[in-house]
Amino acid sequence: MVSVSSELERPQAAAAPTREAAGAALRIQDVSHGFVLHNELLPVLDDITMCAEPGEFVALLGPSGCGKSTLLRLVAGLDRPRQGRLLVDGEVIAGADPSRVVVFQDPTLFPWLSVWRNAAFGLQARGVLKQHRSRVDDVLSLVGLTEFARVYPYQLSGGMAQRASLARALVNDPRLLILDEPLGKLDSLTRLAMQGELTRLWRQRGFTVLMVTHDVEEALLLAQRVVVFSDRPARIRADLYVDLEYPRRRDHPEILRLRREALGLLGLEKNW
Amino acid sequence: MSVVTAQIAPTGQQNTEALVNAVPAPPTLLTVSGLGWLTVAALVIGLPDEQMVDRTGLLATLLACAGAAQLLLWAGSHVAPVLAHAGKWARWFVALAVMITAWELATAKFNVLPLPFFASPQAFIAVYTDDFPRLFDCLWHSLLLLSEGYFLGAAVGFVSGVALGWSTSVGYWAHPILRLVGPLPATAWIPIAFFIFPSSAAASVFLIALATWFPTTVLTWSGVASVQTAYYDVARTLGANQRCLVLRVAIPAALPSVFVGLFMGLGSSFAVLVVAEMLGVKSGLGWYLQWSQGWGAYANMYADLFVMALMCSTLITLLFKLRDRTLAWQKGLVQW
Ligand SMILES: Nc1ncnc2c1ncn2[C@@H]1O[C@H](COP(=O)(O)OP(=O)(O)O)[C@@H](O)[C@H]1O
Numbered sequence: 104m105v106s107v108s109s110e111l112e113r114p115q116a117a118a119a120p121t122r123e124a125a126g127a128a129l130r131i132q133d134v135s136h137g138f139v140l141h142n143e144l145l146p147v148l149d150d151i152t153m154c155a156e157p158g159e160f161v162a163l164l165g166p167s168g169c170g171k172s173t174l175l176r177l178v179a180g181l182d183r184p185r186q187g188r189l190l191v192d193g194e195v196i197a198g199a200d201p202s203r204v205v206v207f208q209d210p211t212l213f214p215w216l217s218v219w220r221n222a223a224f225g226l227q228a229r230g231v232l233k234q235h236r237s238r239v240d241d242v243l244s245l246v247g248l249t250e251f252a253r254v255y256p257y258q259l260s261g262g263m264a265q266r267a268s269l270a271r272a273l274v275n276d277p278r279l280l281i282l283d284e285p286l287g288k289l290d291s292l293t294r295l296a297m298q299g300e301l302t303r304l305w306r307q308r309g310f311t312v313l314m315v316t317h318d319v320e321e322a323l324l325l326a327q328r329v330v331v332f333s334d335r336p337a338r339i340r341a342d343l344y345v346d347l348e349y350p351r352r353r354d355h356p357e358i359l360r361l362r363r364e365a366l367g368l369l370g371l372e373k374n375w
Numbered sequence: 376m377s378v379v380t381a382q383i384a385p386t387g388q389q390n391t392e393a394l395v396n397a398v399p400a401p402p403t404l405l406t407v408s409g410l411g412w413l414t415v416a417a418l419v420i421g422l423p424d425e426q427m428v429d430r431t432g433l434l435a436t437l438l439a440c441a442g443a444a445q446l447l448l449w450a451g452s453h454v455a456p457v458l459a460h461a462g463k464w465a466r467w468f469v470a471l472a473v474m475i476t477a478w479e480l481a482t483a484k485f486n487v488l489p490l491p492f493f494a495s496p497q498a499f500i501a502v503y504t505d506d507f508p509r510l511f512d513c514l515w516h517s518l519l520l521l522s523e524g525y526f527l528g529a530a531v532g533f534v535s536g537v538a539l540g541w542s543t544s545v546g547y548w549a550h551p552i553l554r555l556v557g558p559l560p561a562t563a564w565i566p567i568a569f570f571i572f573p574s575s576a577a578a579s580v581f582l583i584a585l586a587t588w589f590p591t592t593v594l595t596w597s598g599v600a601s602v603q604t605a606y607y608d609v610a611r612t613l614g615a616n617q618r619c620l621v622l623r624v625a626i627p628a629a630l631p632s633v634f635v636g637l638f639m640g641l642g643s644s645f646a647v648l649v650v651a652e653m654l655g656v657k658s659g660l661g662w663y664l665q666w667s668q669g670w671g672a673y674a675n676m677y678a679d680l681f682v683m684a685l686m687c688s689t690l691i692t693l694l695f696k697l698r699d700r701t702l703a704w705q706k707g708l709v710q711w
């Protein structure tokens with residue numbers, strides 16, 4: 104874990120190919136969505152309009168069950184919205200696509216595949232594994248799992264599994280990385296280390312990131328913008344800009360101020 | 376790093392010692408069992424036979440060889456510690472010696488158990504020496520018939536199970552039929568099968584295939600149907616098409632369940648094999664059973680049953696081995 108960070112910058116920076124596609128532009132226009140439960144429509148998203156510029160890191164913050172994951176599924180193209188449109192680079196999202204990969208809260212590694220095969224899944228699914236085998240090795244060393252390439256998921260710790268899942272996403276060179284509470288289940292130390300790695304990766308590769316988190320501090324430390332949602336049905340309560348250099352310090356006065364503001368928007372200021 | 380290694384090194388050495396100690400000491404019980412078998416051999420050859428039996432000499436020789444082998448294992452384990460692992464079976468060897476003695480005394484030596492129905496150990500062995508070609512031919516034909524039917528049934532069952540689990544329209548049409556017809560024991564089809572099929576061999580293959588097909592298809596189906604949707608979501612965002620979802624996600628995820636079906640199918644295929652052979656074929660372990668009963672040759676029946684047990688047990692073991700290899704990614708598999 105520790106050795107990764109030092110390893111990460113040098114060889115990768117040298118090998119960093121120029122193919123690096125810049126991030127995708129995401130536009131969410133008047134999107135409403137809901138689910139039919141017991142013959143009634145349960146509204147989940149209420150008229151969401153927001154966007155993410157190419158290469159921007161946007162965090163989504165909101166109470167549990169408000170509809171954040173639902174929105175991410177729409178962006179990933181796994182579900183279609185009942186109303187409104189979602190566009191990536193000006194084109195309506197019509198289905199799942201490896202340029203928009205999701206890292207879910209649970210690592211959901213395929214238990215029947217070794218770590219290496221898991222990471223290679225996207226390339227293999229698109230039939231380009233032969234040409235790009237080295238990319239799998241690169242990305243595994245990037246997340247520090249080279250030694251565990253042949254291991255099956257049940258032999259991994261929670262943090263390692265989550266890193267493997269991140270590797271599986273990154274192999275596809277995504278233009279939009281969709282993260283659904285990717286660090287939610289990790290212990291606090293692993294979590295800090297992975298937060299650092301995530302920002303490094305993002306700055307190095309330049310993809311757009313849309314990350315859901317329930318941790319206000321995490322959102323403020325990582326993202327350039329923090330979009331705060333209301334209770335279900337989710338509406339946008341605020342769009343906070345975090346105009347600070349990386350790496351950020353959690354005791355920076357601006358972070359502390361924004362944190363109070365965000366907690367206030369979530370109705371939790373008294374608890375702090 | 377080196378500090379850490381230095382710290383754990385002594386413990387590591389202790390562990391190695393523990394491992395060395397874990398290699399069993401020369402098992403003394405093996406000497407007891409070995410001498411026991413030699414004694415049984417002496418009894419067999421020494422006591423006069425009450426029943427009319429051949430092969431008393433062969434039986435004694437075999438027993439003596441087994442006893443000597445156990446003593447050799449014990450002696451050898453002083454030189455090659457690996458051999459000491461045989462020690463874990465020593466209690467079985469002792470028990471077997473006792474059982475064989477009781478069996479021999481009750482039959483050949485004192486004629487306590489009436490003759491045609493209970494065979495002595497010698498008579499049992501005589502079947503293998505005297506009727507080996509026929510018995511071997513029967514085993515061969517049984518294996519042939521069983522594998523034809525089993526592979527056919529397993530293949531069709533697997534494919535239909537995947538189709539049922541994957542496609543809602545296949546499920547719509549096939550589900551009611553499966554529910555109605557599937558639970559019928561394959562043996563219920565015997566009259567129809569022997570009437571419809573041109574040869575009784577074909578009918579037997581069909582019956583065995585049918586018996587294998589039902590559990591395989593139901594468990595493959597339920598395996599495919601219960602794959603977590605999260606796996607499909609991940610695969611789709613990684614660019615998988617329908618074909619890839621079936622081949623690389625649905626089927627591997629369903630494999631543990633498929634194997635349960637294959638085991639159940641193998642079990643019911645054994646049952647049908649025996650019945651089908653009793654009815655329609657001229658060679659096979661099931662046929663031999665009936666044929667020897669017709670002659671009142673009970674020793675042959677027991678010998679045949681023993682071969683059958685060996686065959687079924689070996690096939691189940693092979694399937695377990697295949698499963699353990701295929702499902703190495705699962706933890707906590709039952710070891711066979
Ligand atoms: N497939 C579904 N069917 C029915 N209701 C759902 C479904 N997915 C999510 N919901 C409901 O939508 C609401 C928002 O869920 P979700 O987007 O997962 O919230 P979160 O913001 O915690 O990620 C919840 O009330 C949940 O019960």
Ligand SMILES: [Mg+2]
Pocket residue numbers: 171172173283
């Ligand atoms: Mg969620």
